[in-house]
Amino acid sequence: MSRAVTVMDTAKSTPAVPHHADILSFVKRRKPRGGGIDHWVVSPTGDYDEDCKAGRRLAAEFLTYIGNYPTYGSATLLNLIVHDMIECAKAGKEWGGVHVGFLQEVSGFAMSTAKRYVQR
Template sequence: MTSRKAGRGQQPRHAVELSFMAPRSIGGGVNHFRAQTTGSYSGDWDHGRALAMEYLDYVGKHPTNGNTTLLACIVLDMMKADTSKGLIIGFMGAVNEYAMSVARLLSDETLASNQAASLPK
């Protein structure tokens, strides 16, 4: 993995490319989660899942050292903004489903490797 820092006066790539992020107007930095509520739990849940898919697509295309902390920054800004439960649960549920799927694949590969290694030669 590589890390590419934004140059002086430039915003990090994720602040520009992800629809739910934006540069902070006061004090600098990035607002990592500025999604608006739809006004209903189910609408927020759907919207949160859509934003999670956008996030997962982005980090899949940009697996940098800098992006390893991006999810934590998103969660912290969700907490600061008192984000609706539907947005949080939709977003985090989708990210968790993806993480569980990948963990399962890796677990199966590890199991297969360990079984192959234990076979008599």
């Protein structure tokens, strides 16, 4: 589901970090150019189970991105996604399976990582 993009900064010969709107399938640049970023552009099917699966796939996409690009920007990305989820809900879009699946997957990853802290 994620778009493969390879970006190289030839001046430094190190990989540049691609913008998350160019990688994550559920993040889109607003038009006109310079209008910001929509961090939650999803189309639920209405089938709760399928939407939960889709949400988990989107979370895997997100986790892969932040794992590949552990930057300060990536550290704030979840906040931006959840903010836009809430804004969409406030605007009347249904909160449903895609949201639940996404947040469950991210939470499951956080729990497995947190276990390492507890075991220290």
